[in-house]
Amino acid sequence: MSLDQTATKPHEQLATHLGGGMEAVNTLIRTRMASEHAPRIPEVTAHLVEAGGKRLRPMLTLAAAELCGYDGPYHVNLAAAVEFIHTATLLHDDVVDESGQRRGRPTANLLWDNKSSVLVGDYLLSRSFQLMVETGNLRVLDILANASATIAEGEVLQLTASQDLRTNEAIYLQIVRGKTAALFSAATQVGGVIATAPEDQVQALFDYGDALGIAFQIVDDLLDYQGDSNATGKNVGDDFRERKLTLPVIKAIAAASPEERAFWQRTIEKGRQEDGDLDHAQSLLRKHDTLAATRTDALAWADKAKTAMRCLPEHPLRQMLIDLADYVVARVN
Template identity: 80%
Template sequence: MGLDQAATKPHEQLAAHLAGKMDAVNTLIRARMASRHAPRIPQVTAHLVEAGGKRLRPMLTLAAADLCGYGGDYDVHLAATVEFIHTATLLHDDVVDESAQRRGRPTANLLWDNKSSVLVGDYLFSRAFQLMVEPGSLRVLDILANASATIAEGEVLQLTASRDLATTEDIYLQVVRGKTAALFSAATEVGGVIADAPEDQIKALFDYGDALGIAFQIVDDLLDYQGDTKATGKNVGDDFRERKLTLPVIKAIAAADAEERAFWKRVIEKGDQRDGDLEHAIGLLKTHGALDQTRQEALEWAAKAKTALAALPENPVRQMLLDLADYVVARIS
């Protein structure tokens, strides 16, 4: 069942359950993205923040804190921190990838320029660090600061690995853990930490976020070759045109004969792409079962995320998080 066919989507259930907290998060985000001296900062930030994203990462922080019985207000600060980090990385990513569309809208770097996107991203990172300090927890600060560094490390690793045919699935997983899963796992982990949950529950929340983030990115990479532009907000084949070695391609290259390998070398390593190459690439992915194998791996990671939640209290929020793991892979199920 696709996401658009789902009658009640888990992220909407979470949003309804956490409505009061999410309103507080959104209010805090709007207040902290303001700038007295540089009006372009709120202009650029609002373009992305108000673009209709699901706010999945901050909801994960609020849900984790709620699941562990937290009754304070600092989960709101941490959720806003997570969203600022995410938004900053999106602004930077679109510059690096030379993207023209995100969430079905023109990217900030296209509407303004690369300099504005990079500098506003830097501003949001700074705001994130101001927010993460406010709860007064060194452990929370350590988790989120490490996640920020890991995200940047993953993006840099992707620069060198994404166009190298020698890139393995292990390296791909390392990239994904950096650029995507690190923020998912930090979002859930800090929710448990701020609630002063037992260590086994904090570890379970980390494991859930890690596996969910990996499943999320694998699905995203798969949909680049078989998705619906209207549903995803991205053009089919963007990763191919940007010469990114994602999991489906890595699997196809591993099974390629000499002629097919020469094709991948031309279009990925050399960047010599011609009319019909995307269609040929998709044909090779299907021939070698790379799309089906990638789909199976995404489903396995979603299952790992669900298994991790066994250590958490049984209540409606846990069920929503279980359903969320299924939801993340619903587009390919």
């Protein structure tokens, strides 16, 4: 089930509530992705930025700031910086993964080339740091700089661990915390920091973003084996073809017979994949019920995100963020 097929759509409620702020964010993004001397930069950036993404991460920053009573201008800078970091990581990821499709469209590296994608990603990261510096707040700069480093660390860890059958659920969680949850938690945390919220609220916002990001990635990994490519904008089985050990497979390997383990060694560790292997992999996931177990984990993380919201002020946005946690896991049934 896609996000747009659910009965309630908290991301649309957020977008409506935050309409003025998101309009300012989008204007700032378009202004800062411009380049006087290198027209390819806005061409490549616009291809991804205008591809219909829900702008979830910048909305989290705006929502957290408003929830904590902020009435200044710099939440817009931070939200745009978060989106630039996210876009840069997507450009880099598609090169690393040799992906051909994102959000239902050809990737930038496919339409242009790897060099353009990497260099434009670097440009956007630089722009994001300019936006952070303009806030004059050293702590938000520290949070987002650390998140950027953590994202890169998570991606490098995934390179070495994702094709190693010794990778367990703890290592998987470390990867997910790096490559996905770090930006979610930073996005919410800086909203509280720029609003000078009490420290317990700032920590709660971090905890919410961390748990939401983990749930989001677990669901994403689950959809790779049972999703609808028309709904997700991704090719089903990409993680298998790219030999990534994600949670459903890690759980299946833990329960594997010697014959099944040999199958995973051939296809994931050694990369010798044949016609029918994806179907067989999916049958093993069903045999060991790892898809259902993975969904249970995602639901547990969504519950942690909702629990973290309890100490935040009463506000319509608080309920929207709670609903968003349920919404993220509603993509799988």
